[in-house]
Amino acid sequence: VQLQASGGGLVQAGGSLRLSCAASGRPLDTFHMGWFRQAPGQEREFVATMRWSSGEIYYADSVKGRFTISRDTAENTVYLQMNSLKPEDTAVYYCAASSEPWGRTSRYAYRYWGQGTLVTVSS
Numbered sequence: 001v002q003l004q005a006s007g008g009g010l011v012q013a014g015g016s017l018r019l020s021c022a023a024s025g026r027p028l029d030t031f032h033m034g035w036f037r038q039a040p041g042q043e044r045e046f047v048a049t050m051r052w053s054s055g056e057i058y059y060a061d062s063v064k065g066r067f068t069i070s071r072d073t074a075e076n077t078v079y080l081q082m083n084s085l086k087p088e089d090t091a092v093y094y095c096a097a098s099s100e101p102w103g104r105t106s107r108y109a110y111r112y113w114g115q116g117t118l119v120t121v122s123s
Contacts, residue, residue: 001024001026001028001097002023002112003114004022004024004114005114005117006022006117007019007117008117008119009119009120011085011121013122015121016081016084016085018080019080019082019117020078020079021033021035021079021114022076022077023076023077023078024076029052029053030053030099031097031098032049032050032098032102033069033071033078033095033096033098034047034049034095034110035069035093036093036096037089037091038091038094038116042091044107045060046106047060047063047067048060048067048069049069049105052071052073055071057069058105066083066084066085067080068081085119087121088121090121092116093116093118093119094114094116096111096113096114097110098112
């Protein structure tokens with residue numbers, strides 16, 4: 001699976017951004033698609049994941065209520081709508097695909113990764 005992330009940028013605190021991740025190479029029916037982020041000097045952390053076949057969703061507590069993961073099955077694209085952004089959301093955001101059993105939030109469960117897109121939230 002090849003993943004291409006886009007949509008990052010600079011935004012003021014309280015603003016919104018939408019990230020996109022276009023997938024190609026294999027059908028996604030047996031995958032779940034995740035978003036992770038990595039701030040400077042920190043570990044890559046889980047943000048959200050969606051089971052492609054059913055649309056089941058799981059969020060990290062830190063983004064619940066502010067971020068929304070969604071998909072366009074016709075375009076093989078997964079989105080991350082980020083609202084009420086905070087400076088602590090500043091990071092490189094990665095999309096990833098996993099064929100491991102549903103519910104895994106460890107980055108090690110995700111085999112395929114996009115190149116990352118930088119989100120900077122100014123205070």
